[in-house]
Amino acid sequence: MRWTSRIAAAALVALLQACATPPARTPPPAVLSEARPPVTILISIDGFRADYLQRGVTPTLTRLAAQGITGPMRPSFPSKTFPNHWTLVTGMVPDRHGIVGNRMEDAGHPGETFTTASDAPYWWNAAQPIWVAAEQAGIRTGTVFWPGANVAWGSRATRPDHGDYAGGARPHDWLQYNQAVNDTQRVDTVLDWLRRPQANRPRFVTLYFDRVDTVGHAHGPNSPEVTRAAAEVDAQIGTLVDGLAALRQPANLVIVSDHGMSETSDTRVIPLGLPKDSYHLIEAGPFAALDPLPGKEALVESTLLKPHPHMACWRKGEIPARFRYGGNPRIAAIFCLAEPRWMIVEKLPDVPYTRGEHGYDNQSSDMAALFIAAGPAFRHGTVPAFDNVDVTPLLRDLLGLPPRTDMDGDDAPFRALLRPS
Numbered sequence: 006m007r008w009t010s011r012i013a014a015a016a017l018v019a020l021l022q023a024c025a026t027p028p029a030r031t032p033p034p035a036v037l038s039e040a041r042p043p044v045t046i047l048i049s050i051d052g053f054r055a056d057y058l059q060r061g062v063t064p065t066l067t068r069l070a071a072q073g074i075t076g077p078m079r080p081s082f083p084s085k086t087f088p089n090h091w092t093l094v095t096g097m098v099p100d101r102h103g104i105v106g107n108r109m110e111d112a113g114h115p116g117e118t119f120t121t122a123s124d125a126p127y128w129w130n131a132a133q134p135i136w137v138a139a140e141q142a143g144i145r146t147g148t149v150f151w152p153g154a155n156v157a158w159g160s161r162a163t164r165p166d167h168g169d170y171a172g173g174a175r176p177h178d179w180l181q182y183n184q185a186v187n188d189t190q191r192v193d194t195v196l197d198w199l200r201r202p203q204a205n206r207p208r209f210v211t212l213y214f215d216r217v218d219t220v221g222h223a224h225g226p227n228s229p230e231v232t233r234a235a236a237e238v239d240a241q242i243g244t245l246v247d248g249l250a251a252l253r254q255p256a257n258l259v260i261v262s263d264h265g266m267s268e269t270s271d272t273r274v275i276p277l278g279l280p281k282d283s284y285h286l287i288e289a290g291p292f293a294a295l296d297p298l299p300g301k302e303a304l305v306e307s308t309l310l311k312p313h314p315h316m317a318c319w320r321k322g323e324i325p326a327r328f329r330y331g332g333n334p335r336i337a338a339i340f341c342l343a344e345p346r347w348m349i350v351e352k353l354p355d356v357p358y359t360r361g362e363h364g365y366d367n368q369s370s371d372m373a374a375l376f377i378a379a380g381p382a383f384r385h386g387t388v389p390a391f392d393n394v395d396v397t398p399l400l401r402d403l404l405g406l407p408p409r410t411d412m413d414g415d416d417a418p419f420r421a422l423l424r425p426s
């Protein structure tokens with residue numbers, strides 16, 4: 006037996022040397038002999054402003070952009086995390102898909118407030134995420150985090166007071182979001198899924214990195230800490246690309262961010278200037294969303310609906326059309342938007358700070374989002390500026406799903422740059 010295993014070991018070593026770079030990551034021969042269908046991997050680097058690519062610290066992203074396609078992508082309004090991640094996987098603007106903020110209320114569910122921890126399906130059910138469409142078409146999916154991927158999408162409450170729901174769909178493989186799962190573990194999870202036998206292997210995967218956003222909030226977009234975080238996430242994507250190559254796994258990578266980042270400071274704040282007993286505040290910061298309390302409508306409107314330095318306010322139905330925002334019942338009655346770099350506050354800051362924020366005008370350069378797509382489906386080229394509602398239609402093309410006519414975007418920006426499958 007010892008002899009036999011020596012021969013086998015020698016043969017394996019020869020095989021590894023013959024066809025392996027790097028040898029340590031070479032998969033076993035059984036995997037090598039299998040022709041793998043491409044996997045589509047949607048990667049979000051939260052808060053990665055488009056111009057971070059020019060800092061010279063992201064060799065993997067720069068290489069992928071040079072091989073595939075890239076272009077400036079506008080987030081949807083408001084340029085917040087949950088609204089935009091839901092747009093990226095539904096093809097609809099927040100006004101239609103219902104995730105109109107990172108924090109919101111719904112008159113149909115009094116007393117409840119949506120936060121980034123909310124997974125009750127009714128918040129999410131207005132627009133179908135692409136993993137549900139893929140699963141319905143027999144395409145297996147897996148998500149290493151994505152806002153909404155932990156929700157039993159489409160399910161209905163049976164006993165809402167107990168949080169009981171019936172039906173609904175999630176990705177085949179999914180993980181409850183936990184920031185403590187580090188980036189190496191996230192990449193390893195994707196690669197482990199792709200090592201499975203073909204029948205159990207996902208063909209659509211999402212991968213989410215929060216670090217660039219977290220550091221951007223804490224230190225501001227112009228900080229060395231953000232540059233370091235961008236370099237670290239780039240290295241993780243490099244590990245993913247290397248791992249895919251070692252598995253001989255063809256992959257179409259679609260790498261996006263949800264929004265950019267704007268530098269804020271204690272010297273650029275706008276007090277709301279309203280008596281405390283006159284309004285109910287949903288959210289303040291880059292924008293303020295609030296409802297006047299009964300009897301205080303005239304006071305609130307006369308205070309806010311007039312010109313202000315660095316801020317504009319509207320009734321929800323009068324928000325300028327280019328924002329495509331204001332029709333959803335979950336949007337508060339009065340909406341104020343600060344200029345980039347400014348913050349709307351209830352109370353003046355008591356300590357100096359330099360930080361980062363997003364949520365501003367989605368057409369401002371500070372909010373510009375990352376977009377890179379590379380893999381066998383893509384030619385090389387650049388795309389003119391486009392809206393992130395076009396990403397889901399592109400993903401549908403990559404997965405072979407038919408176009409949907411009820412989305413707010415389409416695949417027009419990419420058509421000439423896709424290779425026929």
Ligand SMILES: [Zn+2]
Pocket residue numbers: 051052085086087218263264
């Ligand atoms: Zn974000």
